[in-house]
Amino acid sequence: MALLQIAEPGESAAPHEHRLAVGIDLGTTNTLVATVRSGMSVVLNDLKGRPLLPSVVSYAADGTVAVGYGAEAKQSVDPKNTIVSVKRFMGRGRRDIAHIETLPYDFLDAEGMVKLKTAAGIKSPVEISAEILKTVRNRAEASLGGELTGAVITVPAYFDDAQRQATKDAARLAGINVLRLLNEPTAAAIAYGLDNSAEGIYAVFDLGGGTFDISILRLSKGVFEVMATGGDSALGGDDFDHRVFCWIIEQAQLAPLSLQDARLLQMRAREAKEQLSQHGQAPITVKLGSGEYVDLVLTTEVFTEITRTLVQKAITPTKKALRDAGLTVADVRGVVMVGGSTRMPQIQHAVADLFKQEPLNNLDPEKVVALGAATQANLLAGNRAAGDDWLLLDVIPLSLGLETMGGLVEKVIPRNSTIPIARAQEFTTFKDGQTAMAIQVVQGERELVSDCRSLARFELRGIPPMVAGAARIRVTFQVDADGLLSVTAREQTTGHEARIEVKPSYGLSDDEIAAMLKDSFSHAGDDAFRRALREAQVEAQRLIEATQSALQDSADLLSTLERAHIDASITKLQTVMIGDDRRAIDQAMQALSAATNEFAARRMNQSVQRALSGRNVDQISL
Amino acid sequence: MTTFDLNFAADHFTLFGLPHVQALDQESLDNAFRAVQSQVHPDKHAHAAESDRRLAMQWATRINEAYQTLKSPGRRARYLLQLLGHDPQIESNTAMPAEFLVNQMELREAVAEARSAADEDALDTVRVRLLGEIRTEYERLTGLIDTDRDLVAASNLVRQLMFQEKLLNEIDDALEAVTA
Numbered sequence: 001m002a003l004l005q006i007a008e009p010g011e012s013a014a015p016h017e018h019r020l021a022v023g024i025d026l027g028t029t030n031t032l033v034a035t036v037r038s039g040m041s042v043v044l045n046d047l048k049g050r051p052l053l054p055s056v057v058s059y060a061a062d063g064t065v066a067v068g069y070g071a072e073a074k075q076s077v078d079p080k081n082t083i084v085s086v087k088r089f090m091g092r093g094r095r096d097i098a099h100i101e102t103l104p105y106d107f108l109d110a111e112g113m114v115k116l117k118t119a120a121g122i123k124s125p126v127e128i129s130a131e132i133l134k135t136v137r138n139r140a141e142a143s144l145g146g147e148l149t150g151a152v153i154t155v156p157a158y159f160d161d162a163q164r165q166a167t168k169d170a171a172r173l174a175g176i177n178v179l180r181l182l183n184e185p186t187a188a189a190i191a192y193g194l195d196n197s198a199e200g201i202y203a204v205f206d207l208g209g210g211t212f213d214i215s216i217l218r219l220s221k222g223v224f225e226v227m228a229t230g231g232d233s234a235l236g237g238d239d240f241d242h243r244v245f246c247w248i249i250e251q252a253q254l255a256p257l258s259l260q261d262a263r264l265l266q267m268r269a270r271e272a273k274e275q276l277s278q279h280g281q282a283p284i285t286v287k288l289g290s291g292e293y294v295d296l297v298l299t300t301e302v303f304t305e306i307t308r309t310l311v312q313k314a315i316t317p318t319k320k321a322l323r324d325a326g327l328t329v330a331d332v333r334g335v336v337m338v339g340g341s342t343r344m345p346q347i348q349h350a351v352a353d354l355f356k357q358e359p360l361n362n363l364d365p366e367k368v369v370a371l372g373a374a375t376q377a378n379l380l381a382g383n384r385a386a387g388d389d390w391l392l393l394d395v396i397p398l399s400l401g402l403e404t405m406g407g408l409v410e411k412v413i414p415r416n417s418t419i420p421i422a423r424a425q426e427f428t429t430f431k432d433g434q435t436a437m438a439i440q441v442v443q444g445e446r447e448l449v450s451d452c453r454s455l456a457r458f459e460l461r462g463i464p465p466m467v468a469g470a471a472r473i474r475v476t477f478q479v480d481a482d483g484l485l486s487v488t489a490r491e492q493t494t495g496h497e498a499r500i501e502v503k504p505s506y507g508l509s510d511d512e513i514a515a516m517l518k519d520s521f522s523h524a525g526d527d528a529f530r531r532a533l534r535e536a537q538v539e540a541q542r543l544i545e546a547t548q549s550a551l552q553d554s555a556d557l558l559s560t561l562e563r564a565h566i567d568a569s570i571t572k573l574q575t576v577m578i579g580d581d582r583r584a585i586d587q588a589m590q591a592l593s594a595a596t597n598e599f600a601a602r603r604m605n606q607s608v609q610r611a612l613s614g615r616n617v618d619q620i621s622l
Numbered sequence: 623m624t625t626f627d628l629n630f631a632a633d634h635f636t637l638f639g640l641p642h643v644q645a646l647d648q649e650s651l652d653n654a655f656r657a658v659q660s661q662v663h664p665d666k667h668a669h670a671a672e673s674d675r676r677l678a679m680q681w682a683t684r685i686n687e688a689y690q691t692l693k694s695p696g697r698r699a700r701y702l703l704q705l706l707g708h709d710p711q712i713e714s715n716t717a718m719p720a721e722f723l724v725n726q727m728e729l730r731e732a733v734a735e736a737r738s739a740a741d742e743d744a745l746d747t748v749r750v751r752l753l754g755e756i757r758t759e760y761e762r763l764t765g766l767i768d769t770d771r772d773l774v775a776a777s778n779l780v781r782q783l784m785f786q787e788k789l790l791n792e793i794d795d796a797l798e799a800v801t802a
Contacts, residue, residue, distance in 0.1 A: 019669075179668050223656050316801055323794055380668035391660050418690065420664065420683045480679055481664040546671040593673045600674045604681055607661040612639045612654065 019149040021179065021381035022140045023187070023373025026129065026153055026167065028087040028210030028236055029340065031055050032367060033136040034374035035144060036383070041191070041371040044143045051367065053139075055209075057131045058082040059120035067135040079104040079263040081119045085238055086132075088210045089114055089125040090170075091162030098234050099242060104259040113166065126170045133174035150177040152377040154369050156211040157183035158231030158397045160443050161455050161485050168482065175531075179380040181482040184208070185215035186226060186394055187372035188338040192363055193219045194375065194390070200333035201227075203321075205351055205359065206369075207314060208339040210236035214318045216325040216332070222390040228324035228416045229397050230317035235310065237273070237341035243306045244269035244298060248284060252294045261288045272298045277343040304346045311350045318354060324416050335359040340366050393418050396479055403440035403449045405430070412477050415445065419483055424476040433465040437473060441487055460489045536585045540577040543589055544570055547596055550603060557602045569595040633705055634688035642706075644699055644767040646692060655689040695760045696787060699780050703773060710777035712784065722782055729789060737796040745800060749793045756786050 022044070025032045030052040034043045043051045050069070058071035059081045066074065075082040083105065088097060094109040106117035115124050133153075141148060153176070155167050164181055171178045185204035192198060198219050206213040213231040217224055245266050249257075257265065268286050275282035276298065286294040322328065335351055337359045342348070351359045376392070378384065396419055401411040404427075413423045429437065437460045444452030463471050475489045547570060555563065573588040635642045638654035660666070662681035667674050691697045703710045729748060736744035759779060766776040 180665065221656070223660075316798075319801060320798055323797065376665075380665060382669045389660075391656070391663055392665060393659070393663075418686045420679050421686055422683045478679075478683070481682070542669070543671050546669065546674065550670070550674075593671060596671060597673050600671070600677050604662060604674075604677050608658055608681070611657040611661045 019381040019383055020140075020144045020146050021149050021151065021374075021377035021383065022136075022144075023152045023182075023370050023375070023377045024133065024136055024154065024176075025184070025187075025370035025373060026087065026132065026155075026170075027055055027369075028085045028208055028238065029055055030209070030366065031132050031136055032370035033140050034367070034370040035140065036374050036378035041374045041378075043367050043370055044140055046139055053132065053136060054084075055086065055132055056082060056084045057086065057128050059118040059123070061119040063120050065120070065131055067131050076260055076263045076267065079259045080106065083116060083118075083123075083128050085210050086125050086128045088234065088238070089116075090129060091160070091164075091166040092125075096234075098239070102242075102262065104263060112162065126166050126173060129167070129170035130173035133170055133176060137174055137176055148176065149381050150179040150377065152180050152182050152187075152373045152380065153178055154182050154184045154187050154373050155483075156206075156208070156231065156233055157185050157213040157215050157226075157229040157394075158211065158233045159483075160233070160398055160453055161400075161483070162453065163233065164483055168484070178482075179377055181484070182373055182376055182392075183213070183215065183226070183229070183394055183483075184211075184369045185213045185229070185338060186217070186224065186392060187370075187376065188336055188363075188368045189215070189217050189219070189224055189372070190375055190390070190392070191368045191372035192336045192360070193217075193224060195363070198334070201327065201331050203318070203332050203335045203355065204338055205314075205318065205335055205342065206231075206338040207341040207347060208236050209341065210234070210238050212236060212314050212317070214314075214321045216321050216327065223393065224390065225393040226395045226418075227327070228321045229395055230321035230324065231397070232313060232317060235313050236339075237270075239310055240273055240307050240341065240344065241266060241270045243310065244273055244303070247298070247302070247306050248294060248296060251296055252292070254288075254292060254294070255290065258289055261290060264288065265294070268294075273303070273344070276300055276303050277345065300345065307346065311346055314347070315350055315354055318351075329355050332357075336363070336368075337361050338363075338365050338368055394481075394483070395419060396421070396483055398443045399445055400441065400443050400455075400477055400479070400485060401452070402427075402475060403442060407449045409442055409444075409447055409449055409452055412475070413479065417479075419479050420481050422476060422478045424474050427473045427475060428469045429463065429466065429471045429473075430468055432468050434468070434471070435463045435465055436461045437463060439475060439487075439489060441477075441485070455485065456487065458487075458489075460491070463491045464494045466493070533580055533582050533585075536582045536589075537577050540573055540585050540589055543592060544573060547592065550596070550599070554599075554603050554606065557606065558599060562599070566592070566595050566599065634692050634701065635705075637685070637688050638692070640692075642702065644695070644702055644764045646698065648693075651689070651692055655685065659685050659689075695763070696780065696783055699763055699767065699776065699783075702767060703777060703780065706767075706773060708773040708777060710780045712781065715777075715781065717778075718782060718785065726785060726789065730792075733789070733793055733796055737800060740800045742797065742800050745793055745797050749790070749797070752786060752790055752793065756783065756790070759783055759786070 022033050022035045032043055032051060034041055045051050046053065053068045054072045056068065056071040056075065058066040058074045058078065071082055075084060091113055093112060094100065094107060094114050097114065100107065108115040108117060108122060113125060115122050137148065153167060153171055155164055168178055168181060185206045188204050188206060189202060200219060202217050202219060204215045204217065211231065211233050212235040213229065215229040216227045218227055248265055248269060264286060268284050272282040272284050281297050281299045284294060284296045284298060288294065332355055335355050335357065342365050348359060395416045396413060397415060399411045399415045400413040401409040402425065404410045410425065412425050413421055439458055439460060440449065440454060441456045442449055442452040443455050446452050460473060470493065471491055472493045473489060473491050475487065478486050547566065569592040573592050576584040576588045638651060640646060640650060640654060659682065662678055662685060664675060664678045664682055667678040691701050700710055700712065729752060732748050733745065736748065763776060763779050766772045766779060
């Protein structure tokens with residue numbers, strides 16, 4: 001028999017509270033935010049009813065920041081301070097960025113990630129992305145009428161660790177609690193799969209403004225299992241624009257362009273490309289600042305010809321993903337098209353040719369990722385209705401490894417491994433009496449360290465002196481459900497434990513994030529302090545609610561004494577969280593966590609046993 | 623505490639409540655994996671306390687490891703042989719029958735030729751042939767382990783299969799190089 005829950009007077013019954021959660025598609029060209037309203041996933045429009053926010057940020061000398069359409073309007077006037085497609089710079093160094101010489105920005109090659117010199121000072125791509133995220137966060141909070149519990153933010157499946165970490169840092173800077181980083185094609189698969197009750201093998205072909213992903217998924221009984229993923233994190237509509245841009249310069253035999261003219265032509269190139277998705281030809285007429293005129297017609301034939309190699313760049317990883325999944329095209333039941341760039345006819349044809357079937361275009365390719373992310377955010381925030389449940393099993397897109405002797409890579413976790421995953425590898429010393437060891441962590445498929453991306457380099461010190469080959473250093477890689485890596489290493493022959501936690505080197509340190517947060521509040525003295533306190537209070541409240549909910553479900557797993565200890569820890573936390581001593585709140589939270597560790601372990605154990613004995617937990621009345 | 627430790631540390635077969643056999647029923651494995659992962663996955667605990675989330679990640683990692691090991695016939699056989707107390711000596715024992723080696727060398731030459739000629743179809747042909755051989759050998763391996771309990775012969779076959787699977791990876795690399 002179901003038990004009725006009755007809350008104490010003046011206290012809301014936490015489980016019924018609807019938590020505000022959104023999905024954010026942080027795209028190269030456009031950003032969208034969506035939420036679930038009365039069971040339906042919807043995109044949240046701006047005040048003028050526009051669903052898209054152009055991913056453009058413009059900095060003025062007086063420190064004001066414009067984001068979206070307002071910034072877009074400035075791009076041909078002030079290209080140097082108006083940053084478009086910032087996603088291409090996330091977690092990237094100077095040498096990683098294609099056509100960098102044609103970009104109008106002042107780049108500074110900082111360690112790991114470039115920075116941009118703007119009229120408002122030096123900005124990291126993380127800060128620029130945070131401006132975009134702040135804008136959609138404000139839009140969502142205004143629209144939903146309250147503070148967000150959290151957000152699911154999508155990233156290209158083929159994003160490496162550096163790019164994922166940068167995205168998560170940007171969210172943190174924007175004051176967003178990230179429930180999960182979700183791969184874009186997986187988000188699309190949720191939206192498509194749930195809408196169509198799809199079962200079987202599906203491919204999601206996602207060509208956006210700056211990134212390309214291909215994911216092969218198995219959809220079965222509410223489980224979305226990614227079997228393989230592939231792609232190119234620097235291939236997208238921008239590259240097609242660039243080909244048209246180069247074609248215009250060549251055809252019109254233009255002299256070297258000013259920054260403004262270059263940006264103007266890039267915009268015309270993009271418009272012509274978009275027109276070709278509807279028409280057989282597109283006129284390009286421009287009067288440049290230099291006084292030169294451009295008067296050309298781009299036909300579908302020419303466009304197809306000049307972009308042929310780009311299309312091939314998408315088809316090659318698609319074939320590879322199929323091989324990685326151990327499948328052939330005949331196994332694929334449907335190909336879901338995602339991303340505005342899949343509107344190009346030559347992409348549609350190439351996909352149809354490869355898979356020997358017409359691709360599925362029945363979802364808005366620009367909105368589907370945000371809609372899927374919103375659905376997942378709703379689930380993760382705990383708003384799901386009974387029976388409304390599914391499980392995502394995603395993979396890591398690129399292999400992770402370590403440098404060994406001679407600059408070779410020893411793969412520790414192969415690509416397409418289901419996450420979360422942990423793997424350990426043992427290493428030994430090379431010389432007698434060696435007491436330290438340099439460990440370099442890399443990501444990529446090549447055999448040489450120099451061809452892979454270096455994620456972190458750290459030294460393990462304090463190894464007891466032994467003869468060469470006697471020490472046993474165990475290096476453990478852990479990739480969490482966001483696809484983010486942490487590495488630990490320890491020497492284990494002598495019981496002496498040298499242990500180190502690394503955060504990959506490209507990421508921003510906690511201090512840097514704190515400094516940036518402080519900067520953004522520099523106008524209002526103690527705001528940063530108040531915000532930190534507020535965050536701690538929200539976190540404390542969340543912990544109390546989670547603990548109380550667990551106590552309600554599984555009180556039988558605790559002895560009277562254990563229960564009393566947990567209750568006392570809750571009371572203590574409730575008392576201090578009203579005050580403004582953040583340290584005391586943190587300490588009380590740690591104490592409560594410690595008091596519930598064992599309880600958590602028992603509950604998890606119980607749920608595993610129930611799952612295996614075939615009983616549904618929902619059916620067990622307590 | 624004790625029951626929890628026992629389960630977390632249980633062998634992969636026991637963890638999923640499955641018999642210790644090479645001829646594992648794929649559907650039972652899939653179902654057990656999904657049932658358990660549906661309980662422990664971090665997404666089911668995204669809103670829980672920090673300690674719960676950490677535990678969820680550890681469990682989900684454990685379950686993924688067990689599933690991936692049992693799903694692949696090669697990894698499953700190596701794991702099972704070890705559980706049965708027989709080390710297949712993957713690293714140390716490199717002896718292979720001459721006939722097998724000759725056959726592998728032929729295949730390797732075919733791959734190298736097709737790769738230098740950038741012949742995608744030829745690579746596909748070798749790949750299909752090798753896949754067929756591997757499948758047949760796995761059937762034989764199941765008999766050796768489950769029925770005959772000939773763990774020495776099974777270990778030899780496991781090592782051969784690793785050799786063949788390595789070649790399969792090389793073909794995939796060649797295909798990638800050729801189609802790039």
